[in-house]
Amino acid sequence: MATPHIAAEPGDFAPAVLMPGDPRRAERIATQLMPDAKLVTDVRGMLGFTGTVDGRPLSVMGSGMGQPSITIYATELFSLFGVERIIRVGTCGGISSQVRLGDVIVAVGAHTTSNINQLRLPGLNFSAVASFGLVRAAVDAASSTVARSGQQTHVGMVVSDDHFYVPNPDPGWSAKLARYGVLGVEMEAAALFATAAEFGKQALAVLTVSDHLLDAEPDQPEHGHRMTPEERETRFAGALDLALAAAFS
Ligand code: HPA
Numbered sequence: 001m002a003t004p005h006i007a008a009e010p011g012d013f014a015p016a017v018l019m020p021g022d023p024r025r026a027e028r029i030a031t032q033l034m035p036d037a038k039l040v041t042d043v044r045g046m047l048g049f050t051g052t053v054d055g056r057p058l059s060v061m062g063s064g065m066g067q068p069s070i071t072i073y074a075t076e077l078f079s080l081f082g083v084e085r086i087i088r089v090g091t092c093g094g095i096s097s098q099v100r101l102g103d104v105i106v107a108v109g110a111h112t113t114s115n116i117n118q119l120r121l122p123g124l125n126f127s128a129v130a131s132f133g134l135v136r137a138a139v140d141a142a143s144s145t146v147a148r149s150g151q152q153t154h155v156g157m158v159v160s161d162d163h164f165y166v167p168n169p170d171p172g173w174s175a176k177l178a179r180y181g182v183l184g185v186e187m188e189a190a191a192l193f194a195t196a197a198e199f200g201k202q203a204l205a206v207l208t209v210s211d212h213l214l215d216a217e218p219d220q221p222e223h224g225h226r227m228t229p230e231e232r233e234t235r236f237a238g239a240l241d242l243a244l245a246a247a248f249s
Pocket of ligand 1: 091092093094161163164185186187210211
């Protein structure tokens, strides 16, 4: 039963889906985790795989970039392919001075600059929150797995922005968000959480900090460091452990 965006049958997806933005990252995650991973869809190059991890079924599929893109895939997976939970595994920019490059953020909720959720319930400022059980499973896993590699895990709010390149017109935007406890900025979580709410399903976002908005500020030299490709992969693996713990919780 192909949809406009997913060429698969309902049984082709596992109840739990890990969802990076990049379809090639989905392929790398799937083949690393699952020797039996099979490609189940590749419409528009948005690769989706299903296999097993220690006998437990899992799917991994790209979301593309931005809230409209993840909304399309999450809607189809939740409504037509029997998917029960989607865990976004992505990167974010750091906003809070508490977070460092390579740290992991477990998002309990996502503010957004987008109108995308206002269209769902006109007149309501929808609060896009992650599923508590998935947050708890990821945070529990953090105390054992990631702590060992020296990578810090933060639990709190992020903001899902619609622009990557256009700066917010308020020059003090990120400093204000930091004061309000926002940890990082990415581009998909708020829409994913709202889509899960629409269908009574579960969602989480586990984000690796790949850059920091304070980089531009000369009095914060500790944020100037850029991750090497090796660091990126190691750090990303830490985040993946938390996402897997949530997927199988
Ligand atoms: N903005 C939005 N998304 C991101 C960023 C950013 O600075 N870094 C990583 N993902």
